[in-house]
Amino acid sequence: MPTPPPPGQPLLRVRGVNHTFGTGDAKTQVLFDNTLEVMPGELVIMSGPSGSGKTTLLTLIGGLRGLQSGEIDIWDATAGTYRKLAGLDEDGLVSVRRLIGFIFQRHNLFDSLKATQNVRMAQQLFGGGDQDIRDLLKYLGLEQRTGYKPASLSGGQRQRVAVARALVNRPKLILADEPTAALDANSGLAVVTLLQHLARDRDPADLAKLVRQPGDHDDEGGRITAEQAAMLPALAREKGATSLIVTHDARIMNRADRIVHMERGKIVSNVVVAERLFVSEGIRKCAYFAAVLPEQQQAIADDLCIGLHPDLPVQPIHLTQPGNSVQVFEPGAVVVRQGEPVSDDSKFYLIRRGKVDVFRNTDGGQKKVAVLGRQDFFGDRALATDEPRVATVVAAERTELYTVGRDVFRRYEATSRPFITRIREVYGVR
Numbered sequence: 507m508p509t510p511p512p513p514g515q516p517l518l519r520v521r522g523v524n525h526t527f528g529t530g531d532a533k534t535q536v537l538f539d540n541t542l543e544v545m546p547g548e549l550v551i552m553s554g555p556s557g558s559g560k561t562t563l564l565t566l567i568g569g570l571r572g573l574q575s576g577e578i579d580i581w582d583a584t585a586g587t588y589r590k591l592a593g594l595d596e597d598g599l600v601s602v603r604r605l606i607g608f609i610f611q612r613h614n615l616f617d618s619l620k621a622t623q624n625v626r627m628a629q630q631l632f633g634g635g636d637q638d639i640r641d642l643l644k645y646l647g648l649e650q651r652t653g654y655k656p657a658s659l660s661g662g663q664r665q666r667v668a669v670a671r672a673l674v675n676r677p678k679l680i681l682a683d684e685p686t687a688a689l690d691a692n693s694g695l696a697v698v699t700l701l702q703h704l705a706r707d708r709d710p711a712d713l714a715k716l717v718r719q720p721g722d723h724d725d726e727g728g729r730i731t732a733e734q735a736a737m738l739p740a741l742a743r744e745k746g747a748t749s750l751i752v753t754h755d756a757r758i759m760n761r762a763d764r765i766v767h768m769e770r771g772k773i774v775s776n777v778v779v780a781e782r783l784f785v786s787e788g789i790r791k792c793a794y795f796a797a798v799l800p801e802q803q804q805a806i807a808d809d810l811c812i813g814l815h816p817d818l819p820v821q822p823i824h825l826t827q828p829g830n831s832v833q834v835f836e837p838g839a840v841v842v843r844q845g846e847p848v849s850d851d852s853k854f855y856l857i858r859r860g861k862v863d864v865f866r867n868t869d870g871g872q873k874k875v876a877v878l879g880r881q882d883f884f885g886d887r888a889l890a891t892d893e894p895r896v897a898t899v900v901a902a903e904r905t906e907l908y909t910v911g912r913d914v915f916r917r918y919e920a921t922s923r924p925f926i927t928r929i930r931e932v933y934g935v936r
């Protein structure tokens with residue numbers, strides 16, 4: 507039985523990875539201090555200009571190249587442990603490669619073997635047998651081409667054979683370099699949809715939207731057939747597959763769980779789509795942020811994101827990242843206290859996970875006035891008005907909070923006088 511990584515732990519961990527090609531005068535560093543964590547079942551898109559190091563990073567993760575510096579750990583579901591690529595010799599790298607499905611630009615099919623045989627070649631003992639190979643090829647629209655050798659297949663057909671070969675063992679990590687570059691929209695969508703279903707259960711309503719209806723015109727994003735849709739449950743019986751896909755294909759980007767962008771050898775942004783949505787929706791509920799321009803809202807939200815799905819608990823690694831915005835409060839911990847004056851350390855809080863109780867001191871003693879949970883916020887009033895906190899907020903359970911510093915509030919005050927007038931009205935201050 508394959509074992510998933512321990513709860514909250516990534517399937518792939520990349521830390522401080524550098525890479526240099528050549529020696530002596532010809533020595534050039536092409537990767538600089540790359541760090542990335544990918545959770546099980548994520549569909550990760552990697553983008554970036556040509557030459558930014560995407561393929562190099564992917565080949566290092568796949569153990570196709572020796573790791574010179576930094577760490578790469580891949581969860582081995584069979585062994586139930588992480589495999590560390592650092593310091594592995596060629597034999598070690600070969601065994602790591604068995605954990606991975608590769609879909610690469612040069613797909614390396616065997617010229618002398620027919621499509622079916624090329625896939626069977628890669629199939630390991632525990633694979634699904636010939637029927638599974640036939641089904642995979644059929645799903646990929648190659649039913650009529652199973653007996654052809656690569657020389658008699660089009661570029662896109664060859665690429666689809668390579669996809670079948672990469673997936674035949676249902677690897678838990680799939681590395682793909684421009685897997686849809688040679689494919690039309692419909693085939694590209696079929697590949698990505700299969701990867702999505704291998705990752706985790708999907709909303710049938712979402713799938714239904716992709717299915718071609720009689721009389722439909724092909725749209726830009728492509729369609730799959732009802733027959734293909736019906737094959738998905740069997741082809742993707744086992745979930746938890748993680749895909750790391752290099753692509754410029756906007757149609758695929760729309761389906762990503764995480765978007766990683768590289769520039770000049772470095773990952774410069776790493777966005778979990780669901781987190782970005784969660785945070786921007788959350789801050790927009792607050793009158794203060796609702797009043798700033800949408801692109802500024804997005805910039806604020808992007809600054810808050812830590813690159814982790816909001817359903818998953820933060821790990822120590824996130825809290826020590828430079829510029830980390832998240833704070834964790836244990837049950838009973840006081841987040842803000844009524845009467846506390848505003849200082850440069852004062853913050854606005856958006857609840858990521860957990861629950862807080864809000865208390866107000868009145869003549870009759872302390873009274874609980876609210877319970878706030880996921881995606882609720884607090885602390886904005888004091889920052890917007892410069893008046894002391896009007897309530898005490900206590901963590902009711904282990905609570906994770908995104909925090910926005912006072913300097914961010916100040917920035918928007920400084921840029922717009924009408925804005926601050928309007929905001930003061932919202933908070934009832936003259």
Ligand SMILES: Nc1ncnc2c1ncn2[C@@H]1O[C@H](COP(=O)(O)OP(=O)(O)OP(=O)(O)O)[C@@H](O)[C@H]1O
Nearest residue numbers: 527528534536554555556557558559560561562563
């Ligand atoms: N074997 C090699 N020897 C020397 N330099 C290399 C080698 N492979 C890649 N490079 C260099 O490393 C840098 C990153 O290349 P890489 O192939 O990783 O880029 P990429 O982001 O995949 O680009 P593309 O989008 O064009 O595929 C480039 O400057 C490239 O010239």
Ligand SMILES: [Mg+2]
Nearest residue numbers: 560561562683
């Ligand atoms: Mg490349």
